[in-house]
Amino acid sequence: MDNFNQLLFAWLNGPSQPSASALFGAVFLAEWLIWAIPIYLGVGWLVGGRQLRKSVLIAGVAALIGLAIAQSIGTWWPHPRPFMIGLGHQFVVHVADASFPSDHLTLWWAVAWGAMTQRCTRSTGSVMALTGIAMAWARVYVGVHFPLDMLGALVVAMFSAWLSWRMAPLYMPAAYGLAQRVHQYLFGALIRRGWVRE
Secondary structure, eight states: OHHHHHHHHHHHSOOSSOOHHHHHHHHIIIIIGGGHHHHHHHHHHHHOOHHHHHHHHHHHHHHHHHHHHHHHHHHHSOOOOGGGGTOSOOOSOOOSOOOSSOHHHHHHHHHHHHHHTSGGGHHHHHHHHHHHHHHHHHHHHTTSOOHHHHHHHHHHHHHHHHHHHHHHHHHHHHHHHHHHHHHHHHHHHHHHTTSSOO
């Protein structure tokens, strides 16, 4: 399996002198696009009604579950990253920690699949899931992950989203109530002015 993984990596990893446009696109997808997650969750909560806010909470819980599982796997089976064993070309700085599964893609796909569990955010989640394929390519292109790290992230993310959705009746009343109280405390003045939804 390692030989197959390394063969795929060699095929997808960037050349020693990539074009400026390819490198810019790969770095953007690999490093910066992840910031769309807190923006999506934050804006979804601020502008959404009850259903959208519940969807955001399910996606957020899926992300937390996914990251916990990914970190546990990395702790118990610390598979090295390509640059740690001298493979390929590395174009971004990254700590030398476990590569499998990708935390980056686990987070992204957990939110995407979590969003897809709810009708009101299904189309958004679908777009995010497809965008995750480009992000997966980019993480390999810049030399910080193997291709199978992405497959592992997909499996963990799908399971985490399913678990978050199935457990929602147990945690949603308390989580929604707490989030609503925090929201009202932080944005009370803006709510009274009508600038932010209650």
